[in-house]
Amino acid sequence: MLTLTGWDWGLGNMTYGPLWRRHRRLFHQYFNQHAVTAYKQDLEEASHKLLQRLLLQPEKFVYHLRYMLGAEFLSAVYGIHDAEEIDQYLAIAEKAIQGAEEALIPGSFLVDFLPTLKYVPAWMPGALFKRKAAEWKRNAMAMRNVPWQNVSAALDSHKPCIGASMLERISHLIGSEHAGEEEVAKNVAGTTYAAGSDTTYATLHIFFLAMVLYPDVQKRAQDEIAAVVGDDRLPNFSDYDKLMYLKAIWMECIRWQPAVPLGLAHKTLADDEYNGFRIPGRAIVMHNTWAILQDPKVYSEPKTFNPERFLRDGAWNLEVMDPAVIAFGAGRRICPGRYFAELSVFINAARILHTFDIMPALDAEGKQIKVEPDMTSGFVIHPKPFQCSIKPRSKAAESLIRGGNSDN
Template identity: 35%
Template sequence: MFSLLSSEFILLSASTLFVYVLYQSRAKPQKLPLPPGPSKLPFVGNAFSFPSTFEWEAFTQWGKDYNSDILHLSVFGISIVVLNSFEATRDLLEKRSTLYSSRPRFHLITEVMGFEWLIPFMPYGNAWKERRRILQRHFHSQNDALVRPVELKYTRGLLLKLLEDPSTNFRTHVRHAIGSTLMSLTYGTKTHSMSDPIVEVAEETGHHLSQNATPATVLIDKLPFLIPILSPFLSASAFKKPRAFWDKLTLTLRETPFAVVQREMADGTAEPSFVSKALEDISGTQDTAKQHQIIKDVAALVFIGSGTTNAVMQTFFLAMTLFPEAQAKAHEEFDRIIGRGRLPDFDDMPHLPYIAALIREVHRWKTPGPFGIPRILEQDDEYKGYLLPAGSFIMSNAWAIQYNEEQYPNPSTFLPDRFMKDGKLDASLPDPSVVSFGFGRRTCPGMPVANSSVWLMIASLLSVFEIIPPVDEKGVQILPKGNYVSGMTFHPAPFDCVVRPRHKEVEVLIRGTADIHA
């Protein structure tokens, strides 16, 4: 039972909430209608119907129910606008980016967990612009001469690990290859173990962010005084860990590898990396401490970004396990265009259209970011005859875009051929990977690096391996169920598959090209 004090607190919170909702509803007269959406109850709005997991699927269905690519919901007076089409998302987040580029406060992420330094959760302003600028300067497509040799090294190391140790779960080898690539690009340091502590901390941080930045938990951004009441009913790990836990993650991510690079630069042993080059770029007229802080923030973000690439690669392994006909077509394209005498490299990219189509379908079929991080509308706006109220949370539904049945018939089926036309990539269909990386001023600057890493890993794996389901003691295939984990980063639940060489020349081919230090 509640004590008298807790009962008084609940009564005070409810009263405060009632006044807040009443103010929100009467603050501005509405001359235009709101976008359509589920019926709202007095006072609570859509609080009882708001999904807590797999939100994107519910919003996609509501878009069909109300025949609209833009929806309006309300939870305790908080206005929420859901964008369910590429057109609406592009029109607002790109063409009107001055109004749609900032973020809500993210009370859980920034204040409870202490990740206010993470760029994706920063409001639009000078601090965000400074970090964005340095990201764009160092992580762009013109930097291929520095990026691609590192990607080649660790991708070929991945092939060797899968050849020598196929019994180990493929996820372990993949996460090590991705983490090592980002570690090398960001800090110039090498990871020598599949359980490197820095890589593990980055992955753990990404996992917690994915679970705590969901639309359901972000709603308390405007209602932080309800946290003591709501926290027992929410699964967000932010409520279950002490602040010291989050501070330790931050210290490990931002300070430890940065200090290593500084020490190596002083010794003259530093490898070229984002951090070393960014430190060299600091001029004598700049505030050195401030610049160091910016570099630390950007470097840690790049490293945490391994979660999205990992999700894409896990979906790739699942798709190959479940859809062998797509894998067979990829093998045929390799044998016909490259042959079996060498591994693919980046020069082969324009000549392997089916591989490109397969990668696009991986992004579309189970997009790694089905729901964009919410933005906040700076002032009242009008779109398609509807009022979009100032202060609204703007949520772009990438899942609805990727599952548009007019553009992608039978969207639940994994079908790379949907992106092919007359033996070439169909230029009339947009690249789904673009949707995965966001819109407008908030588009992820790391997209070129992520896309090139994914292409090389998938192309290399398909050139030498066959990915098949395991079998039971009777020789019957055990197909994965294909379940997924709900979160900001969307990835399959753990499943098993077998990775085996496609032909007898594979071992010589891999050992002849792999860097033993990768």
């Protein structure tokens, strides 16, 4: 396995089969830069519910982030809004995502290097990977199939969601042709939910960590939001182009601690070469997202959370590389859900900062509990557990959270 840490990797021979192209066309159809605008109202409603949960139980902010991001994607993908159904599907998805994150780390199991081991019986000593794979498959199939049962009802009731749109697109097909296209649609929906909800949750979790560690950044963002929005409403997507510093915070979140630090594995189809190194055909190749985004030649003082690096004289600093071109993958396999993720993080971060102060928690003696920028390891990374204080900024802010004039 080869890990590439340079910006100018030359990978011209990647696996790119016809089935993947069919899936990818659907991803881009429903998540391109223009298509995601259809989800703005749902995102605003979900963000308001998150504010209300944070107000009632701020100490459970991590749980609220995961729950609301999961519910957000269930709504957009499957048209699921019922709280009881959301709880059921989130429990199913949690198991599947945990398995996927373990399985997607190349080299985790000996079979990655000795493919013939895939033929040994599952009961043999050393074949734990086969028993794990069987369980992961059951969980993944449940995540793909169970929520899909809701899509036909969403289509019949004219509830807008990606699954219903895909079903409508193939409604003219019959027999095996319809069944085959529905399988592709199921895969797209399941992948969208699994990949999008967990990575977006991780980025918002990283955002909370950054706000605790860098109060000056938080204060500047709050001042910008107040100047644009005022104090009688919540931020909405009409403010998007005016909140440049907040968008810079989003860019710095995905640079400072990219949720998927090694990206997805690729495999070369033929021999290739990179900086004088021969890459044999069929080699697993990783582009080291974390190393690229922490390169001091590209980003000065890379370990410091500094959104201002992306701004100059009130405009974007075009001399600094946009981390999104790396953080969401590279080349033909760049994440098609990146625009949806940006909208989700933007509206949640804007409304959280407008209504809450995120500060270090205090111990029994009134001293600040120290927080470190420590992250878990794995395919998707998250901040290790930390405590913080989340309090409404004012009575007016609390009124907005409880249901005042939220969007106008």
